[in-house]
Amino acid sequence: MSITCSPVRARTLRRYAQFRSGDRALEDLLSSLEPAPAVEQLSGAAVVLRRFARDKLSALVAAVNEITTGAPFRNMITPGGFRMSVGMTNCGRAGWVTDRKGYRYEPIDPITGVPWPPMPDAFRHLAASAAEAAGYPGFEPDACLINLYEPGTRLSLHRDENELDLTAPIVSVSLGLPAVFLFGGNSRSDRPRRILLESGDVVVWGGPDRLVYHGVAPLPDGDDPLFGNRRINLTFRKAL
Ligand code: MD3
Numbered sequence: 001m002s003i004t005c006s007p008v009r010a011r012t013l014r015r016y017a018q019f020r021s022g023d024r025a026l027e028d029l030l031s032s033l034e035p036a037p038a039v040e041q042l043s044g045a046a047v048v049l050r051r052f053a054r055d056k057l058s059a060l061v062a063a064v065n066e067i068t069t070g071a072p073f074r075n076m077i078t079p080g081g082f083r084m085s086v087g088m089t090n091c092g093r094a095g096w097v098t099d100r101k102g103y104r105y106e107p108i109d110p111i112t113g114v115p116w117p118p119m120p121d122a123f124r125h126l127a128a129s130a131a132e133a134a135g136y137p138g139f140e141p142d143a144c145l146i147n148l149y150e151p152g153t154r155l156s157l158h159r160d161e162n163e164l165d166l167t168a169p170i171v172s173v174s175l176g177l178p179a180v181f182l183f184g185g186n187s188r189s190d191r192p193r194r195i196l197l198e199s200g201d202v203v204v205w206g207g208p209d210r211l212v213y214h215g216v217a218p219l220p221d222g223d224d225p226l227f228g229n230r231r232i233n234l235t236f237r238k239a240l
C-alpha cells in the first residue's frame, strides 16, 4: 500500500521520525498534521488535485446512481459512424451528445425525451471548490458529462471545444478504477504525457491549456471497493 504524501511532508515526517518517541509536544504536533492533498501542476494552467474528493466518494456514488436511474448510460455514435466505447450520460441544464449529425450540447436527453437530471448541489460545490483551489474562482458549471469506463474502454485523443465560453475552466473528477490519462499539447501530433488518475483525484484546466489534446488509455481490469470494475469520470463545464 502506498501513502499519498507531498515531498515536503515526507521530508518533515522523516525528520520527526528520528526524534525519540514519548515526546508529548511532538506527538501532538504530528497528530495535528492534515494529510494535505498534493497539488501537481501539469503545466501553467492545468493542475491535478490528488484525492481532493476523497471524503466525498460515497456521496458521489449515490448521486451518480440516482442520475443514471433517470438518464441511463448509453454508447453514443460519432459523426463518423463509430459507437463510442465510453458509456455517457449528463446532468445539469445542458448535456453533451453526439450522433451522425455532430457533437453538441442539448437541454433534452434524446433517449428519454425529458431534460437531463438536475446537477446535485454536492457536484456543483465540489467543482467550484476545486476550481477555486486551482486558481479559477467563481466557476459556475451548467453541464456535467458523466463517463463510464469498463475494462478495455478508451477515449481517443480529442479537444473539448463544443462549449460556448472557452474562458471558463473544466473540472474533472475521477472515481473508481485508476486510469492512465493522456495529456497532449495544442497539436494532435504532440506526444502525450501519461498521468495516472486515481479515485478522488480532481483535474482542473483552463486558460492557455483549455484546448489541449487529451484522452484516456484502455482501462485495465481491477476491483475498486466502491465502484467495482468500473471507472466513472465527471467533467464539469460551462457549456451555454
Ligand atoms: C483536458 N474525459 O469527457 S477528463 C471528456 O477521464 C474527457 O473521462 C476524460 O476527456 C475522462 O471530454 C478526461 C480529464 C482531463 C484532465 C486534464 C486535462 C482532461 C483534460 C487537461 C487538459 C485538457
Ligand code: FE
Binding pocket: 158, 159, 160, 214
Ligand atoms: Fe475531453
